Amino acid sequence: MLAGLAIFHVTMAQSNPPATDTNWKSIYRAVPEKINDLVHAKIDARFDFNQSRMKGKVWLTVQPHLYPVNSLELDAKGMDIHQVALVKGSSNQPLQFKYDGWILNIKLDKSYQQNEKYTVYVEYTAKPNDLKAKGSEAIKDARGLYFINPKGEEKNKPTQIWTQGETEGTSVWVPIIDKPNQKCTDEITMTVPDKFVTLSNGKLASQKKNSDGTRTDTWKMDLPHSPYLFFMGIGDYAVVKDKYKNMDVDYYVDPEFASVAKGIFGLTPQMIGFFEKITGVNYPWNKYAQITGHDYVSGAMENTTATLHSDAAQVDARQLIDGNEWETTIAHELFHQWFGDYATTKSWSNLTVNESFADYSEYLWLEHQYGLDKANEDNIDQMEAYTGSPAQEEKKLVRFYYADKEDMFDLVTYQKGGRILHMLRKYVGDSAFFKGLNLYLNTYKFSNADANQLRLAIEQVSGKDLNWFFNQWYYGNGHPKLDIAYRYDDAAKKVVITVSQLQDGNLFKLPVAIDVYNGTSKQRREVWIENKVDTFVFAYKTKPDLVNVDAEKFTLCEKDDHKTLENFAFQFKNAQNYGDRREALAAAIREQQKPNALALLEAGLHDRYPGLRKMVLDSLDFRNQNIQTTFESSIAELAKTDKDPKVKGKALELLGFYKNPNYVSLFKQNINDSSYSVAGSALFGYTILDPSAGLVSARDIVKQPVRGKLAESVGIILMSLGGEEDFDNIAKTYSVLSGQEKLDAIDAFSAFLVRTQSTDKVKKGVDLIVDYRDHMSARNKDEIIPIINNVILKGIATQKSATKSGSTNAVELQKQIDYINEKIK
Ligand SMILES: [Zn+2]
Numbered sequence: 001m002l003a004g005l006a007i008f009h010v011t012m013a014q015s016n017p018p019a020t021d022t023n024w025k026s027i028y029r030a031v032p033e034k035i036n037d038l039v040h041a042k043i044d045a046r047f048d049f050n051q052s053r054m055k056g057k058v059w060l061t062v063q064p065h066l067y068p069v070n071s072l073e074l075d076a077k078g079m080d081i082h083q084v085a086l087v088k089g090s091s092n093q094p095l096q097f098k099y100d101g102w103i104l105n106i107k108l109d110k111s112y113q114q115n116e117k118y119t120v121y122v123e124y125t126a127k128p129n130d131l132k133a134k135g136s137e138a139i140k141d142a143r144g145l146y147f148i149n150p151k152g153e154e155k156n157k158p159t160q161i162w163t164q165g166e167t168e169g170t171s172v173w174v175p176i177i178d179k180p181n182q183k184c185t186d187e188i189t190m191t192v193p194d195k196f197v198t199l200s201n202g203k204l205a206s207q208k209k210n211s212d213g214t215r216t217d218t219w220k221m222d223l224p225h226s227p228y229l230f231f232m233g234i235g236d237y238a239v240v241k242d243k244y245k246n247m248d249v250d251y252y253v254d255p256e257f258a259s260v261a262k263g264i265f266g267l268t269p270q271m272i273g274f275f276e277k278i279t280g281v282n283y284p285w286n287k288y289a290q291i292t293g294h295d296y297v298s299g300a301m302e303n304t305t306a307t308l309h310s311d312a313a314q315v316d317a318r319q320l321i322d323g324n325e326w327e328t329t330i331a332h333e334l335f336h337q338w339f340g341d342y343a344t345t346k347s348w349s350n351l352t353v354n355e356s357f358a359d360y361s362e363y364l365w366l367e368h369q370y371g372l373d374k375a376n377e378d379n380i381d382q383m384e385a386y387t388g389s390p391a392q393e394e395k396k397l398v399r400f401y402y403a404d405k406e407d408m409f410d411l412v413t414y415q416k417g418g419r420i421l422h423m424l425r426k427y428v429g430d431s432a433f434f435k436g437l438n439l440y441l442n443t444y445k446f447s448n449a450d451a452n453q454l455r456l457a458i459e460q461v462s463g464k465d466l467n468w469f470f471n472q473w474y475y476g477n478g479h480p481k482l483d484i485a486y487r488y489d490d491a492a493k494k495v496v497i498t499v500s501q502l503q504d505g506n507l508f509k510l511p512v513a514i515d516v517y518n519g520t521s522k523q524r525r526e527v528w529i530e531n532k533v534d535t536f537v538f539a540y541k542t543k544p545d546l547v548n549v550d551a552e553k554f555t556l557c558e559k560d561d562h563k564t565l566e567n568f569a570f571q572f573k574n575a576q577n578y579g580d581r582r583e584a585l586a587a588a589i590r591e592q593q594k595p596n597a598l599a600l601l602e603a604g605l606h607d608r609y610p611g612l613r614k615m616v617l618d619s620l621d622f623r624n625q626n627i628q629t630t631f632e633s634s635i636a637e638l639a640k641t642d643k644d645p646k647v648k649g650k651a652l653e654l655l656g657f658y659k660n661p662n663y664v665s666l667f668k669q670n671i672n673d674s675s676y677s678v679a680g681s682a683l684f685g686y687t688i689l690d691p692s693a694g695l696v697s698a699r700d701i702v703k704q705p706v707r708g709k710l711a712e713s714v715g716i717i718l719m720s721l722g723g724e725e726d727f728d729n730i731a732k733t734y735s736v737l738s739g740q741e742k743l744d745a746i747d748a749f750s751a752f753l754v755r756t757q758s759t760d761k762v763k764k765g766v767d768l769i770v771d772y773r774d775h776m777s778a779r780n781k782d783e784i785i786p787i788i789n790n791v792i793l794k795g796i797a798t799q800k801s802a803t804k805s806g807s808t809n810a811v812e813l814q815k816q817i818d819y820i821n822e823k824i825k
Helices: 255-265 268-279 317-321 327-336 352-370 372-387 412-428 430-444 451-462 467-473 565-574 578-590 595-604 610-619 625-641 645-656 661-671 676-689 691-701 708-721 724-736 739-755 759-774 778-804 810-823
Strands: 036-048 053-064 069-075 080-088 091-094 097-099 103-112 118-126 145-148 160-163 184-193 197-200 203-209 214-225 232-235 238-244 247-253 288-293 306-310 343-345 447-449 481-489 494-501 510-518 521-529 533-539 546-549 558-561
Touching: 036 069, 053 069, 080 097, 080 103, 103 118, 160 288, 184 197, 184 232, 197 214, 238 255, 238 268, 247 255, 247 268, 255 317, 268 288, 268 327, 268 352, 268 430, 288 327, 306 327, 317 676, 317 708, 327 352, 343 352, 343 430, 352 372, 352 412, 352 451, 372 412, 372 578, 372 610, 412 430, 412 451, 412 467, 430 447, 430 451, 451 467, 494 546, 510 533, 521 533, 546 565, 565 578, 565 595, 578 595, 578 610, 595 610, 595 625, 610 625, 610 645, 625 645, 625 661, 645 661, 645 676, 661 676, 676 691, 676 708, 691 708, 708 724, 708 739, 724 739, 724 759, 739 759, 739 778, 759 778, 759 810, 778 810
Parallel strands: 036 184, 247 288, 288 306, 343 447, 481 558
Antiparallel strands: 036 053, 053 118, 069 103, 080 091, 080 118, 097 103, 145 160, 160 232, 184 214, 197 232, 203 214, 238 247, 481 494, 494 533, 510 521, 510 546
């Protein structure tokens, strides 16, 4: 699974931290005991769109794991159970059962022995929207089965049904042993209005039209997989066909995205081939489909052969010109078809053997497809996402204590775990690493494993003991915080490098390379950092230009590296690894007020990798007049000629701040660029230079459908400079923005709503913000929802109250304030 893509960069203070109940710290999360093993699940599903319910029948074939059993316990969340029976030939023999709304406990007719299969039949109604958590509160996040716009009452939103099994949501719509260490084959029959298409695991085995306008589709999955990977998807989709060798690769999208589906998902067959090659394991299943879901609660989910993506994946052709932001998600979910679906974690405590691999597959794909600069950018971005969140430091990668299983889906399991796999690969070497993955997959296919079993597989292939590595990275928490200092002793002709580990808690053992540079010649030394303080002494004939510790820049750590700006300038020019260049530019950005940083920044603006050019543009301090003046010609050059739309766009945006009429024609010419980044930024820059002309352009552009950065620019300009007559266009624009773009525009939108007099418009605007809040991906909820409630919505209400007394509009203002307060929750 992958939560929302955006890493929100919100600076507003968060209020009301969640209550701290620490009981969980004493609850050991054992691997679920296997008493009965699932063998096969045959499911019949019919849907009540009016009540958002499913009428279900299931025939579950089960066998005792080892010991004789006389009862069967099934997870069945919030259902009405109508009948439970034992299937005996063609007849059903009723069985006694107890049901507490959560667990269905069935008394069997006799004691069953190991390998003695039996089939239980349950008839039930699934009621996902009435589901209550163990307390009394209705569950919103883990309903398992989702009816989207089921009565067709919401305009501009299709009617869909889709399921989300992970972690244990499948048992909301079918009684089952809903644990990841169960695996079975299945057969899912869905009866749906004939106008809809369906998708499930495996192959479509039959389709039958019924006389009542419905159609019955049966999907069969002939290889065992875990219940959390079961999937049903139903709706009005265009099915765009693709192939990998002879296998079907299908993309299910909203019909208006049919023409662009291959632009979004079309690299999938190449990715399948690449992942087959590196794992040495053929794609394990008989088809691969990807489907989008509206109001999806996460980013994407790797249901076996039927990945579900958020509808945010659906972008238009012009957005794709700026790059497909969903590409790494597509790789992530696909890699799960091996790591997660084929070989599956034993329990949520060991989620790393699913998710850290899927996370790392994004690096592997980027490296393969675009080269090391792009892959290493991803590696360092993800590393910084983890190190930038101090709350992660106390959590171990493999964790047997957690408050909620959903908490396992965090920066440790994904970002940190992915970086740990990269270090493991670098330590044992590519051949041992990938052969180790092959051994692991072949050993645990159609079964379950944990991190220890991964260690054993890589130890067996590499011949190396890896306990130290797994103990510190998988079973220990935190990461090294290094202080790296240099003392050059010209008299003794040696350099003394002191590396100190400053973190609290355990010391780390780190194999690192140290490169010593004299001019363009480089000598590499492989050393171990393992003590509180390690000292390395290297003799020299002439003083080195640079000593580069952690020369490959993949060690998961924070570091204070006491290099001079001159060292960094040399590093930028000569060390050449993406991480070397980024680190050097970061130092120059930090010290950009110093004259000797400017040349390095200038060089950064001409780096071969667009991400680094953009990093410098994003970080220039334009309040500093000297910075503005120094870089004007380079920025103008990038605005005119850069091939990368995001670099060109950022340069255009910055160019606006010069307020130089000479650039008007450049802005005007780029406002019509096919790239939304370029067009949106040109419009933004133009508006900074000439606000009233910018507003006229924005009002003109919004007549056409726009998305992406251009929609964001148009929206913010109308919100900031427009009036109430622009409301409809503001609303239209805001509703097509992505989550991150909505967040970027939310300050301007709330300021607009503060100024807006019309109660009707204020209500509609507040509704849009509330809709965004209520459909946010699960991962971002905790951080963003309090901000929307307590900062944004409360802020609008407070500012309206401040203007109320003495206002001729006081009655309306009060209505608006009441409406906003009603919506805060
Ligand atoms: Zn995942």
